[in-house]
Amino acid sequence: MAHPARHLLRAKDLIDARYAEDLTVADLAAVAGLSPAHFSREFRRTFGESPHRYLLTRRLERAAALLRNTDGSVTDICFAVGHTSLGSFTTTFTRVYGMSPTAYRASFPPARRLIRVPDCVARVYGRPQNRTFREAAVG
């Protein structure tokens, strides 16, 4: 009999793996084996934030990584990480990182790409934790 949190971890792992897809609360609740309403409450209790917020901050973290480390356009990156609206992506990114995606990219020198940081470390430590993050405003 697995620990209850172990089932919720499956949902968190699913977000980390498939953040670019149109994941619904129902999808996440299903892998955790819980009803959607129960799932969101338990996820928040276990990990300290809602599954929705975890998904959106994962997308922002991945978008920031792509801005730092690729030459892809802001539009391409926006859609690549699962956002459906360039406008809301830019607004949210700017609020969380304190500058526009373009300015964020320009603030990192190309040599930054040569730093040898494992992908798993970047994902865990790079996820934004901005207090002013307002998830409801994101499309």
Add this chain to the structure above:
Amino acid sequence: MVRIANAQFWVHDQDEALDFYTTKVGFEVRADVSMDEWGFRWLVVGPVGQPDIGLVLMGIPGPPMTDAETAAQMAEVVAKGAGGTLFLETDDCQAAYDELSARGVVFNDPPTPQPYGIDTSFRDPAGNNVRLTQVLEFSLDRGVAP
């Protein structure tokens, strides 16, 4: 010279962990000794062909080693995925991924090219993270730097 002999994971269920690491991951059993009067079981597994380092699958203890509340906290931390990570290396990430998948390991992500190599990851039944990396010469042509 000081060497690493064993590293250790906390697990909720040693039988389940033993089955996972041997039947699915392909490790061999190095030690399995129970001291029934203490309710303690020394369980060590390790990679075939690398006999000088092992992974201890330690059951989360209760009293007298820890009070019940602490034991419950440890159990939750591990189940939440915050217990720790085992870093494995392989010469062929895709082949290892295929082999372990065929034996029932469910990976979190497919083998993914990174500047430092190709890697993938999975969790054990308890929630411990296992990373599997094929280290290659650093190249930005292979993947996106983190």
